[in-house]
Every structure is written in structure tokens, then in C-alpha cells.
Amino acid sequence: xxxxxxxxxxxxxxxxxxxxxxxxxxxxxxxxxxxxxxxxxxxxxxxxxxxxxxxxxxxxxxxxxxxxxxxxxxxxxxxxxxxxxxxxxxxxxxxxxxxxxxxxxxxxxxxxxxxxxxxxxxxxxxxxxxxxxxxxxxxxxxxxxxxxxxxxxxxxxxxxxxxxxxxxxxxxxxxxxxxxxxxxxxxxxxxxxxxxxxxxxxxxxxxxxxxxxxxxxxxxxxxxxxxxxxxxxxxxxxxxxxxxxxxxxx
Amino acid sequence: xxxxxxxxxxxxxxxxxxxxxxxxxxxxxxxxxxxxxxxxxxxxxxxxxxxxxxxxxxxxxxxxxxxxxxxxxxxxxxxxxxxxxxxxxxxxxxxxxxxxxxxxxxxxxxxxxxxxxxxxxxxxxxxxxxxxxxxxxxxxxxxxxxxxxxxxxxxxxxxxxxxxxxxxxxxxxxxxxxxxxxxxxxxxxxxxxxxxxxxxxxxxxxxxxxxxxxxxxxxxxxxxxxxxxxxxxxxxxxxxxxxxxxxxxxxxxxxxxxxxxxxxxxxxxxxxxxxxxxxxxxxxxxxxxxxxxxxxxxxxxxxxxxxxxxxxxxxxxxxxxxxxxxxxxxxxxxxxxxxxxxxxxxxxxxxxxxxxxxxxxxxxxxxxxxxxxxxxxxxxxxxxxxxxxxxxxxxxxxxxxxxxxxxxxxxxxxxxxxxxxxxxxxxxxxxxxxxxxxxxxxxxxxxxxx
Numbered sequence: 001x002x003x004x005x006x007x008x009x010x011x012x013x014x015x016x017x018x019x020x021x022x023x024x025x026x027x028x029x030x031x032x033x034x035x036x037x038x039x040x041x042x043x044x045x046x047x048x049x050x051x052x053x054x055x056x057x058x059x060x061x062x063x064x065x066x067x068x069x070x071x072x073x074x075x076x077x078x079x080x081x082x083x084x085x086x087x088x089x090x091x092x093x094x095x096x097x098x099x100x101x102x103x104x105x106x107x108x109x110x111x112x113x114x115x116x117x118x119x120x121x122x123x124x125x126x127x128x129x130x131x132x133x134x135x136x137x138x139x140x141x142x143x144x145x146x147x148x149x150x151x152x153x154x155x156x157x158x159x160x161x162x163x164x165x166x167x168x169x170x171x172x173x174x175x176x177x178x179x180x181x182x183x184x185x186x187x188x189x190x191x192x193x194x195x196x197x198x199x200x201x202x203x204x205x206x207x208x209x210x211x212x213x214x215x216x217x218x219x220x221x222x223x224x225x226x227x228x229x230x231x232x233x234x235x236x237x238x239x240x241x242x243x244x245x246x247x248x249x250x
Numbered sequence: 251x252x253x254x255x256x257x258x259x260x261x262x263x264x265x266x267x268x269x270x271x272x273x274x275x276x277x278x279x280x281x282x283x284x285x286x287x288x289x290x291x292x293x294x295x296x297x298x299x300x301x302x303x304x305x306x307x308x309x310x311x312x313x314x315x316x317x318x319x320x321x322x323x324x325x326x327x328x329x330x331x332x333x334x335x336x337x338x339x340x341x342x343x344x345x346x347x348x349x350x351x352x353x354x355x356x357x358x359x360x361x362x363x364x365x366x367x368x369x370x371x372x373x374x375x376x377x378x379x380x381x382x383x384x385x386x387x388x389x390x391x392x393x394x395x396x397x398x399x400x401x402x403x404x405x406x407x408x409x410x411x412x413x414x415x416x417x418x419x420x421x422x423x424x425x426x427x428x429x430x431x432x433x434x435x436x437x438x439x440x441x442x443x444x445x446x447x448x449x450x451x452x453x454x455x456x457x458x459x460x461x462x463x464x465x466x467x468x469x470x471x472x473x474x475x476x477x478x479x480x481x482x483x484x485x486x487x488x489x490x491x492x493x494x495x496x497x498x499x500x501x502x503x504x505x506x507x508x509x510x511x512x513x514x515x516x517x518x519x520x521x522x523x524x525x526x527x528x529x530x531x532x533x534x535x536x537x538x539x540x541x542x543x544x545x546x547x548x549x550x551x552x553x554x555x556x557x558x559x560x561x562x563x564x565x566x567x568x569x570x571x572x573x574x575x576x577x578x579x580x581x582x583x584x585x586x587x588x589x590x591x592x593x594x595x596x597x598x599x600x601x602x603x604x605x606x607x608x609x610x611x612x613x614x615x616x617x618x619x620x621x622x623x624x625x626x627x628x629x630x631x632x633x634x635x636x637x638x639x640x641x642x643x644x645x646x647x648x649x650x651x652x653x654x655x656x657x658x659x660x661x662x663x664x665x666x667x668x669x670x671x672x673x674x675x676x677x678x679x680x681x682x683x684x685x686x687x688x689x690x691x692x693x694x695x696x697x698x699x700x
Binding site for chain 1: 642644645647648649650651652653654655656658659662663665666667668669670
């Protein structure tokens with residue numbers, strides 16, 4: 001599904017990713033953990049195509065195709081989805097209209113006609129029920145005045161609507177209380193299949209109790225310094241990140 | 251009979267001011283001089299002759315120069331009647347609702363495109379109102395009673411003859427909106443138009459008016475329009491202005507709104523282009539518990555220029571005013587917002603709000619924005635705020651990461667930015683139409699109505 005080879009990326013001439021190698025196969029859940037400033041969010045943004053970052057070396061392949069030159073929207077059309085750590089507030093655009101536009105633009109890119117209105121409504125109803133989202137919420141301006149939990153739930157709602165091949169969840173657990181965390185995690189688990197893949201970026205192990213990863217990677221100073229299975233996450237939770245820093249530094 | 255314009259044998263081109271002043275005699279010979287309006291016109295041409303066109307030396311015109319607009323050799327009287335087929339201009343009408351229509355083509359009334367009425371209300375022509383005795387009382391009481399004596403309004407007053415005349419007697423809710431449309435066809439190599447509108451809405455009555463200026467030609471057109479609106483006790487007047495989108499057309503709109511107690515008046519101005527657009531919008535609150543709303547959306551590019559010059563004069567206590575202007579400027583477009591709020595000493599408990607928010611899409615675009623509050627009462631709530639910024643890049647990435655292409659994402663953000671102005675448009679068909687005009691302008695099809 002996703003293959004990243006020797007990826008170096010910088011922002012304003014400051015190197016942040018310094019040789020990332022990662023392979024994610026269909027049906028897998030990968031967790032990327034690491035201390036603050038290790039490059040986790042940068043990796044997510046670079047995969048999603050944020051233009052502020054300069055890819056200096058290496059390549060990102062999605063189903064064998066190099067996506068380096070693709071714009072963010074083209075990557076989205078190919079099935080990449082990024083759940084934002086800080087979803088952006090867009091006053092004046094309702095959640096429903098935003099989703100309609102996103103879905104129909106994606107369909108347009110694939111040469112399909114707009115989704116019929118009744119089908120769209122049905123889908124919106126289904127997916128919002130799954131995430132226990134109040135219908136009134138859908139006519140509100142996107143993310144404007146939403147609580148932290150509402151914002152994250154709305155991200156997963158968008159994921160459910162867009163049905164991506166590769167979903168990257170960037171710190172989706174931050175700002176969530178335990179109930180919201182459970183709802184969000186259940187949503188993600190329901191969307192998981194053998195044909196798609198999920199990358200969970202998180203600082204803490206907590207979310208991984210609900211979304212159980214097949215692999216855990218530790219990012220430090222722009223590189224993946226350790227990979228393992230879900231037990232690695234527990235170890236990190238117990239011991240913190242210092243031992244890894246020492247191990248790498250040695 | 252067509253009016254002859256003065257010829258100057260020595261100079262090839264006369265200065266526009268001189269041309270207008272010397273045209274006045276010819277104009278007066280044509281119209282009925284045996285009316286009180288005659289004196290008003292004579293007075294007005296004198297004022298214009300003394301003051302001349304405003305220049306950048308005038309504080310109120312510091313950022314808007316008329317020079318490039320005044321240099322053309324305009325025909326100042328419409329010569330011939332021009333026939334246009336409805337199907338060719340249908341798109342400029344709000345045609346999906348039943349409405350009254352007053353249509354002018356190159357300044358001449360077009361009866362076959364219009365639908366006027368005298369059934370309980372008067373929706374007709376200024377020229378008839380000025381000449382027929384049955385309108386004399388209204389003309390005497392209201393004509394030129396709101397317009398100021400500035401040079402451009404005076405110029406219009408001097409040549410006031412044609413335009414819309416709307417009188418709604420008391421206790422009438424006019425169900426159908428009234429559309430007033432001004433087309434220019436390019437029949438003249440350069441044309442100056444001076445429409446004069448009078449709108450009198452009596453006690454408890456309600457009317458909705460849509461005014462549109464549309465040039466159909468690349469020939470230069472300069473419109474210097476004056477509209478006087480009187481909202482009497484508890485009247486509700488909603489006025490929508492849709493302004494030119496032709497690069498060759500310029501518009502100076504002088505609108506004066508006088509409100510009596512408990513009346514509500516709103517003016518929404520949608521400016522989507524034109525070489526130069528200047529909106530002089532003045533509200534006078536002459537009673538208590540009055541509500542005034544002034545809103546506008548400006549979306550321009552190229553070298554277009556839109557200037558909003560507003561005034562709200564709070565004279566009596568317990569009144570409100572709401573101003574909200576949004577501007578989006580691309581290419582080398584320039585904008586001006588100058589919003590004055592005067593609060594008299596007597597006007598206690600005034601609530602006056604003013605906001606002017608702008609987005610600059612290019613380094614060459616610019617906006618000069620200046621709130622001007624003069625408050626002499628001590629128990630008031632007045633606020634103002636202006637912002638100038640770019641489109642939010644993080645919002646752009648967010649939308650694009652959901653599969654919305656750059657152009658559509660930009661458009662959606664611009665819609666969102668103008669949304670609270672569009673939101674207060676009460677006629678859904680107008681809102682839809684304006685949404686469509688904006689979408690066309692941005693080159694997108696969003697596939698939904700906001």
C-alpha cells in the first residue's frame with residue numbers, strides 16, 4: 001500500500017525527516033510513536049502533501065506509484081486521508097456542504113457523476129450515527145466552536161465518508177476524554193478492512209488499547225529508530241522515551 | 251426630438267464639466283420649466299459649476315481618482331431608443347420570481363421590458379412623477395430633500411429627469427419585489443447616465459427593491475446615480491444593489507436614506523467589477539428605535555476599483571446601525587472603505603456596529619480602510635473593526651487534503667468569508683443569484699446553495 005524509502009524532508013531549510021523507511025501493507029495498522037519534536041506530524045503532513053515541506057531525498061510510493069509530485073487533493077483522490085491534530089475552523093461552510101464538496105470533487109476526479117442527493121443524505125445519516133454525532137452538528141460551520149472531542153469525532157466522520165485506502169490519524173487521541181476516545185476508536189475499527197491501512201500517530205499508548213497496532217515504530221530525530229509489535233508501545237508507556245534516546249545515542 | 255449637444259469648434263474635446271454645464275440649457279429647454287423642480291435644477295447646476303468634479307485634494311476622495319473616468323467624451327443625453335430582446339438580457343433579471351420591473355436602456359425607459367403599476371402603489375417613472383399633478387405633493391415633500399449638495403449629487407439633480415419613482419402608501423406590504431435595471435448597449439461611443447430615483451415608503455409599509463446596473467458593451471459608460479429613500483414610521487425597506495461587472499463601466503452611486511421612528515432600512519451592495527465604483531451611502535435616523543443595516547460584498551480583480559463611503563447619522567436615542575463590508579481583492583485591484591458614524595449628543599443608547607474585513611489575493615492588490623466615529627453622546631455602544639489578510643493557508647491545506655482542488659477550495663473560503671453578508675439577504679432567489687454570480691466569477695461550480 002504505502003512504501004517510504006529514505007525520505008528526507010525539511011521546512012525552511014531545517015531538516016526534519018532524515019531518512020525514513022516504512023512499509024505499510026493493506027490490512028495493517030501501524031503506530032508511530034516518539035517524543036515531541038521527533039518529526040511525527042511532519043511525516044503525516046509530508047505524506048498528505050503539505051506544500052510547506054520540501055522533500056529533499058527519497059520517495060513515497062502509494063500502491064507502487066510515486067506520489068511526490070502530486071498535489072494534496074490528488075493524493076486525497078488516490079485514497080490518502082489525514083486526520084488533523086488541529087482541525088482547522090472554517091466559519092461559513094457547514095459540515096454537510098464541506099463533505100458534499102469533498103465527495104463530489106473526489107468523484108469528479110475519478111470521472112464519476114455527483115453522488116445523488118438521497119444517497120448522500122443516507123450516507124451522512126449512517127456515518128454520523130456510527131460516530132454518535134448529533135444531526136444538528138452537521139449544519140454547523142466546520143469545526144467552528146467545536147470542542148476538542150467534537151473536532152476529532154468530526155475528523156473520523158470525514159474519514160468514514162471518504163473511505164480512504166490509507167488513513168493517517170495524527171494525535172487523534174489528544175483532547176479526548178475516555179468516552180470520546182472509545183467512540184472514535186470504535187469508528188476507526190469499524191472502517192478497518194483487509195483492503196485499507198491505518199497509521200496511528202500518537203504520543204501515548206492509551207489509544208493503542210483501542211486501536212490495536214500490528215507494528216509500532218519509534219521516531220526520534222527524524223528517523224525510525226526502533227520497530228516492534230504492540231508490546232513496544234507498552235514498554236514505552238512504562239519507561240518513557242529516554243532509554244531509546246540513549247540506545248540510539250550510544 | 252433628440253437633444254443636440256454643444257459643439258466646440260476650437261478644442262477638439264471639451265472638458266466634461268464644461269460640456270455638462272453648457273448642456274444644461276439644452277436640457278432645460280426640453281423639460282417642463284414650470285415646476286418647482288426647475289428651480290432646484292438651476293440651483294444644482296450652479297453648485298456643480300462652482301464645485302466641479304471632486305479631486306484627490308478632497309479628503310473624501312483621497313484614494314479614488316476620477317481622472318481616468320472623466321477623460322472620455324461622453325454623450326450626456328441618450329439619443330435613440332434602443333430595442334433589446336428580453337431573451338438577450340434575461341439572465342440579468344431575477345426572473346424566477348414574480349416582480350415589478352422598471353427597465354432603462356441607455357437611460358431611456360423601455361416599456362416593453364417593464365412592468366409598472368398604479369394599483370394601490372405607484373411603481374413608475376420619475377419623468378411622469380415630475381410632470382403629472384397627481385404626484386406633485388410627494389415631489390414637493392420629498393424630491394431632493396435627502397440628497398446632499400455635494401458636487402456629484404448636484405450634477406445629478408441638475409439633470410434629474412428619468413429613473414424609478416416608487417411610492418408605497420401606508421399599511422401596504424408589497425409582495426412582489428421591484429426590480430430596477432439599467433442597461434447600456436454601446437450605441438454611443440461613450441455614454442454618461444444620470445438616473446434619479448425616488449422611493450417613498452409610508453407608515454407600516456414594506457417593500458423590497460433590487461437595483462442592477464449592467465453594461466452590455468466595451469464602450470465606456472459612466473453612471474452618476476442618485477437614489478433618495480424615505481422610510482416613514484415603522485416602514486421596512488430592503489434594498490439590494492447588484493453592480494456592474496464590465497471593465498469599461500464606472501458607477502458613482504449616491505444613495506440617501508431618511509428614516510423615521512421604528513423603521514427598518516437595509517442596503518446590501520454587491521460589487522463585482524467595473525472600472526471604478528464609488529458608493530456614497532448615507533443614512534439619517536430621524537426618530538427613535540430605528541434600525542439601519544449597511545452591508546456589502548466586493549469581489550474584484552484586474553485594475554478594478556471599488557470605494558465604499560458610508561455615513562450613518564444617529565440623531566435620536568435608542569437606535570441601531572449595523573455595517574458589515576467584506577472585500578476580496580485580486581490582481582491589481584484596489585478598494586476603499588471609509589465608514590463614518592456620527593452620534594449626536596441627544597442620541598443616547600445608540601448601538602452602532604461597523605466591520606470591514608478584507609482579503610488580498612495578490613501583492614499588488616490594496617485596500618484603504620478608515621473607520622471614522624464621532625460620538626457626542628456618553629451612553630452608547632459603538633464598535634468598529636477592520637481586518638486585512640490573506641486566505642488562510644492552513645484552511646486551504648485542510649480542504650485540499652479532503653480532495654477539494656485548490657480553485658474550489660479558494661472559492662469555498664471566499665464564499666465562507668462573504669457568507670454572513672449573504673445570509674441577511676431575505677429573498678432566497680436573490681441570494682441564489684448572487685451566489686451564482688460569485689461562483690461564475692470564481693470559475694467554480696460548487697454544486698450547492700449556501
